[in-house]
Amino acid sequence: QKEVEQDPGPLSVPEGAIVSLNCTYSNSAFQYFMWYRQYSRKGPELLMYTYSSGNKEDGRFTAQVDKSSKYISLFIRDSQPSDSATYLCAMSPPNSGYALNFGKGTSLLVTP
Amino acid sequence: EPEVTQTPSHQVTQMGQEVILRCVPISNHLYFYWYRQILGQKVEFLVSFYNNEISEKSEIFDDQFSVERPDGSNFTLKIRSTKLEDSAMYFCASSRQGNTEAFFGQGTRLTVV
Numbered sequence: 001q002k003e004v005e006q007d008p009g010p011l012s013v014p015e016g017a018i019v020s021l022n023c024t025y026s027n028s029a030f031q032y033f034m035w036y037r038q039y040s041r042k043g044p045e046l047l048m049y050t051y052s053s054g055n056k057e058d059g060r061f062t063a064q065v066d067k068s069s070k071y072i073s074l075f076i077r078d079s080q081p082s083d084s085a086t087y088l089c090a091m092s093p094p095n096s097g098y099a100l101n102f103g104k105g106t107s108l109l110v111t112p
Numbered sequence: 113e114p115e116v117t118q119t120p121s122h123q124v125t126q127m128g129q130e131v132i133l134r135c136v137p138i139s140n141h142l143y144f145y146w147y148r149q150i151l152g153q154k155v156e157f158l159v160s161f162y163n164n165e166i167s168e169k170s171e172i173f174d175d176q177f178s179v180e181r182p183d184g185s186n187f188t189l190k191i192r193s194t195k196l197e198d199s200a201m202y203f204c205a206s207s208r209q210g211n212t213e214a215f216f217g218q219g220t221r222l223t224v225v
Binding site: 034036041042043044045046049088090098099100101102103104105 | 116118143145147153154155156157160167168170201203207210212213214215216217218219221
């Protein structure tokens with residue numbers, strides 16, 4: 001079983017829609033969870049960082065972590081064409097050199 | 113806004129040659145990382161570095177790879193004898209502490225021919 005699973009998509013939504021992106025994981029030791037946005041042939045850009053379970057909101061973005069289900073989500077409200085990118089979830093356990101385990105990424109297309 | 117800077121943006125090298133990829137992490141960060149992404153695949157961890165030593169490395173990071181922080185600002189990844197399968201985007205990242213947000217550079221695209 002892969003440590004981090006993420007549906008690759010592509011996911012296509014109309015402008016203004018609410019987008020839900022998800023990852024599941026198998027390693028219960030994961031404590032730190034991040035969402036990155038990656039444009040083609042560019043570096044991952046950090047969007048959200050959460051520790052352990054709970055919700056975190058930043059502008060149009062909300063990250064949720066459910067450790068009991070080993071499931072994390074990123075919600076994007078009022079999606080814009082500029083949100084079109086690949087979204088990567090990443091997570092790490094404590095005291096392991098903080099190596100991030102990435103999902104394969106979900107490709108999102110927001111159409112005008 | 114502070115950012116991680118990587119050079120060069122693209123490197124083409126012949127198989128068997130040595131390459132050095134360079135990174136300037138964010139100045140007050142203490143943890144440094146190298147990741148790679150083969151085209152169409154996920155971002156994979158290579159190595160983490162703290163307090164002038166490797167704190168963790170993956171199976172990918174074999175004897176052909178080495179990292180160095182030669183001065184107070186640069187962080188380098190050396191591949192001693194490149195193979196075709198080393199062709200990938202290589203990303204440097206840094207974080208203020210080990211359990212805080214990791215920021216990535218724009219990457220170096222390595223092409224081994």
